[in-house]
Amino acid sequence: MRYLLLSATALGVLLTSGCRSIGPGTVPRDRLDYSTSISESWKRQTLLNIVKLRYFDPPIFVDVGQIVAGYSLETGLTAGGSLPETSSFGGSTATLGGSARFTDRPTITYSPLTGNKFIKALMTPLPPDSVFFTVQSGYPADAVFAAAVGTMNGLKNQESNLTGVSAPDPEFVRALELLRKIQLSGAVGMRVEQDLQKRVTTIVTFSSRDISEKTLADLRELRQLLHLNPEANELKLVFSATAANDRELAILTRPLLAIMNTLATLVDVPKEHVTDGRATPGFTFTGVPEDAQRPIRIRSSKEKPTDAYVAVPYRDHWFWIDDRDIKSKRTFAFMMLLFTLSETGEKDNLPLITIPAQ
Numbered sequence: 001m002r003y004l005l006l007s008a009t010a011l012g013v014l015l016t017s018g019c020r021s022i023g024p025g026t027v028p029r030d031r032l033d034y035s036t037s038i039s040e041s042w043k044r045q046t047l048l049n050i051v052k053l054r055y056f057d058p059p060i061f062v063d064v065g066q067i068v069a070g071y072s073l074e075t076g077l078t079a080g081g082s083l084p085e086t087s088s089f090g091g092s093t094a095t096l097g098g099s100a101r102f103t104d105r106p107t108i109t110y111s112p113l114t115g116n117k118f119i120k121a122l123m124t125p126l127p128p129d130s131v132f133f134t135v136q137s138g139y140p141a142d143a144v145f146a147a148a149v150g151t152m153n154g155l156k157n158q159e160s161n162l163t164g165v166s167a168p169d170p171e172f173v174r175a176l177e178l179l180r181k182i183q184l185s186g187a188v189g190m191r192v193e194q195d196l197q198k199r200v201t202t203i204v205t206f207s208s209r210d211i212s213e214k215t216l217a218d219l220r221e222l223r224q225l226l227h228l229n230p231e232a233n234e235l236k237l238v239f240s241a242t243a244a245n246d247r248e249l250a251i252l253t254r255p256l257l258a259i260m261n262t263l264a265t266l267v268d269v270p271k272e273h274v275t276d277g278r279a280t281p282g283f284t285f286t287g288v289p290e291d292a293q294r295p296i297r298i299r300s301s302k303e304k305p306t307d308a309y310v311a312v313p314y315r316d317h318w319f320w321i322d323d324r325d326i327k328s329k330r331t332f333a334f335m336m337l338l339f340t341l342s343e344t345g346e347k348d349n350l351p352l353i354t355i356p357a358q
Contacts, residue, residue: 030069038064043310046336051298051312051319053264055279059122059257061113068107075100122257126338128239129201131253132192134337135183142180143334146295147259151252153226154242158283160261165283171225178222187211188219192237201237203249256338263335267298270317278315296331297321 041064049059078097113121131148135141150157155172158165182188188211191204223230229246236248243250254262265283273279300319305311309329311320321328 026069026071034067034069040310042336043332044312046339047298047310047319047321047332048312048314050260050264051267051269051314053261054267054269054282055273055315059260061118061121063111063113065109065111066107067109070103070105070107072101072103072105074103121339122260123255125239125255126253128237128251128253129192129194131251132190132201132203132237136190136192139334139337140180140330141183142176143295143331145176145179147262147331147334148253148338149251150254150258151241151250153228153250155225158262160258160265160283165265165281167283175222175225178218178225181218182215182222185212185215185218187215203235203237205233205235259335259338263296263298263331266294266296267319268300270300273315296328297325298328 045061049061052059076099078095126148131144134148135144145152146157150159152172152175155175156166156169157172158168160166187208189206189208191206193202193204194200220230222228226249227243227246228235228249232247234247238244238248238250239252240248240250241252265280267282269279269282274281298319298321299305300317302317304313304318305320305322307323308320309323309325310332311318313319321332323329
């Protein structure tokens with residue numbers, strides 16, 4: 001009887017515990033783990049595609065479309081006993097058995113970026129108003145314009161194509177320096193306004209009362225470089241190579257693919273790869289100090305780096321960004337933000353590839 005009582009007690013405990021759902025306990029763990037994994041894979045995929053462009057390998061992007069985490073917990077318990085007739089050899093007997101099985105079977109869907117989605121996401125120029133909204137939200141103006149703007153009121157940024165890399169206009173580099181200095185001063189603010197139809201975008205500037213003479217001088221120089229009216233507080237933002245008058249700010253933004261191509265020219269590829277013709281020559285820094293023109297440094301080595309912000313293997317080498325390189329990390333993080341700015345339509349909810357992870 002004692003064995004039977006123990007068996008019944010164990011069965012009750014197991015059945016009671018089985019009534020509790022295992023789902024809620026997995027939410028805090030899964031959200032953190034999946035978020036970290038997706039973020040890390042997104043960084044590695046972006047860095048790999050930047051490096052591949054240096055070797056004329058086509059970039060391939062695969063989005064994580066959906067994650068379905070399925071869990072199941074099955075338990076079982078068997079108990080039995082017997083009370084035989086009283087005899088010199090008799091006695092009570094009991095048996096107890098149990099089983100448990102836990103299954104974790106997540107289903108992850110992937111959607112390759114191809115066709116019309118590829119063109120919209122990577123080959124359509126960024127909206128000029130989105131670029132200025134980014135600056136308005138606090139991102140460094142020089143980094144944003146250096147990456148996202150091709151020309152500004154006729155001043156040309158660095159360009160990369162099949163024939164090589166052309167240096168930016170010195171006036172463009174100087175304009176970016178002035179923009180950042182004025183932004184850091186905090187004496188001049190900017191507001192982006194749009195009409196109800198979002199057809200006209202206006203840049204409204206306003207100054208504080210205690211603006212310094214140095215900042216005033218920077219403002220005058222910047223307006224002279226961009227051929228802007230020195231008294232205008234409202235500037236019409238247009239998508240164009242040149243301005244129609246001195247109250248227009250004409251911007252030609254870059255598509256995401258062109259921005260990646262520019263960053264690819266700054267990758268430190270092995271010298272033998274350039275000599276052998278496997279990779280294109282990178283950007284040559286002339287006239288202006290390298291630190292002023294290099295927004296990012298992507299290093300390479302035969303050995304896996306030990307202190308990397310992000311690292312990927314490619315062509316028997318490792319390419320990475322040093323975790324202590326704040327400037328490069330800032331540029332790369334902004335590059336990730338540009339993927340969001342380049343979204344021009346709703347995502348297709350139908351996955352093209354479904355892989356159950358057993």
